[in-house]
Amino acid sequence: MLIKPPSDIRPSEITPESVYLNRRQFIASGLGVVAGGVASSLLPSASIAAAGDGLRATAPSDMARAAPAAWWGSKFEAIKPVDTAGGFYTSESLTPYRDVISYNNFYEFGTDKGDPIANSGDLKADPWSIAIEGEVEKPGVYTLEDILKPHDLEERIYRLRCVERWSMVIPWVGFPLADLIKRFQPTSKAKYVEFLTLHDPQSMPGQRSRFTTIEWPYREGLRMDEAMNPLTLLAVGVYGNYLPPQNGAPIRLVVPWKYGFKSIKSIVKIRFTENEPATSWNMLAPEEYGFYANVNPSVHHPRWRQDMETRLPQTLLSSSRSPTLLFNGYADQVASMYMGMDLAKLY
Ligand SMILES: Nc1nc2c(c(=O)[nH]1)N[C@H]1C(S)=C(S)[C@@H](COP(=O)(O)O)O[C@H]1N2
Numbered sequence: 001m002l003i004k005p006p007s008d009i010r011p012s013e014i015t016p017e018s019v020y021l022n023r024r025q026f027i028a029s030g031l032g033v034v035a036g037g038v039a040s041s042l043l044p045s046a047s048i049a050a051a052g053d054g055l056r057a058t059a060p061s062d063m064a065r066a067a068p069a070a071w072w073g074s075k076f077e078a079i080k081p082v083d084t085a086g087g088f089y090t091s092e093s094l095t096p097y098r099d100v101i102s103y104n105n106f107y108e109f110g111t112d113k114g115d116p117i118a119n120s121g122d123l124k125a126d127p128w129s130i131a132i133e134g135e136v137e138k139p140g141v142y143t144l145e146d147i148l149k150p151h152d153l154e155e156r157i158y159r160l161r162c163v164e165r166w167s168m169v170i171p172w173v174g175f176p177l178a179d180l181i182k183r184f185q186p187t188s189k190a191k192y193v194e195f196l197t198l199h200d201p202q203s204m205p206g207q208r209s210r211f212t213t214i215e216w217p218y219r220e221g222l223r224m225d226e227a228m229n230p231l232t233l234l235a236v237g238v239y240g241n242y243l244p245p246q247n248g249a250p251i252r253l254v255v256p257w258k259y260g261f262k263s264i265k266s267i268v269k270i271r272f273t274e275n276e277p278a279t280s281w282n283m284l285a286p287e288e289y290g291f292y293a294n295v296n297p298s299v300h301h302p303r304w305r306q307d308m309e310t311r312l313p314q315t316l317l318s319s320s321r322s323p324t325l326l327f328n329g330y331a332d333q334v335a336s337m338y339m340g341m342d343l344a345k346l347y
């Protein structure tokens with residue numbers, strides 16, 4: 001974990017939302033040094049006093065969402081704090097909650113960034129079920145409660161890099177996709193995992209639009225080793241709170257080393273396949289979007305360079321442009337999966 005000397009910490013870098021730290025975490029992380037000095041006044045007082053097991057991000061109380069159904073409550077009370085080792089955590093400033101839930105790509109609700117929050121009010125995240133299909137020992141249609149029951153929820157703080165060259169830092173709540181996959185026991189033929197989003201033109205106005213270019217439902221896929229990588233998360237919450245519709249309620253994928261479009265929202269089907277599944281953006285513009293879509297500063301999109309990105313929200317105080325990192329900064333965790341592959345060809 002990156003520890004900065006106090007003099008290097010600018011006000012704009014202080015986590016803007018409530019991030020709760022207990023004392024042990026606080027001291028262990030080195031932030032304790034800052035707390036005694038100038039930066040302590042910039043943190044909400046509650047952030048230091050709060051008890052807990054470690055780092056915990058919470059949505060502003062006036063914006064928090066109610067549980068989609070009663071059984072969710074206990075799951076969310078027991079969220080495990082973020083593991084600050086490995087790639088599960090970054091100390092970079094969190095993108096504020098209001099930006100995370102109001103600047104979205106979710107074409108089912110329209111193509112403008114403000115469309116998803118404005119148009120997703122009719123999405124019903126409860127009841128919800130997910131079909132498990134294909135090369136798997138335990139296929140079936142499972143309720144979301146059945147899907148979630150055996151899994152403990154944990155917090156992960158990940159960078160999200162969109163192919164449109166903006167990025168955010170988001171505290172997700174979820175569980176490793178690998179744990180779900182092991183439960184349903186893919187057969188030896190399963191080489192890929194395909195994901196499909198809900199297709200419901202009634203609640204998803206973008207799916208009834210005459211101008212839509214996507215062939216619904218939205219679909220994505222991962223190679224089995226990518227799906228099993230510990231970083232790959234099935235998220236059911238953000239900022240310690242239930243996912244809002246615009247972020248992919250009730251359950252979505254988060255693959256932090258790939259461009260954002262791989263992180264498919266509002267999943268209703270998970271299919272294990274022998275062959276590489278078709279994916280929405282690749283179907284639409286294969287020369288622009290590949291199956292792998294690994295964040296890579298040296299593989300440029302035909303219409304724009306990818307070596308720089310803008311961290312949202314943009315502020316007047318700080319330059320928010322920064323160099324894009326290979327695998328979005330997760331090379332230690334994922335590079336070995338791509339050894340011997342020509343990443344320029346298999347983009
Ligand atoms: N079903 C579906 N999933 C989707 C998209 C979409 O349009 N439809 N957009 C993708 C893109 S391009 C990005 S950058 C991320 C954005 O996630 P966020 O809005 O939660 O930040 O969702 C991805 N998942």
Ligand SMILES: [Mo]
Pocket residue numbers: 105161162163164259260261
């Ligand atoms: Mo994106």
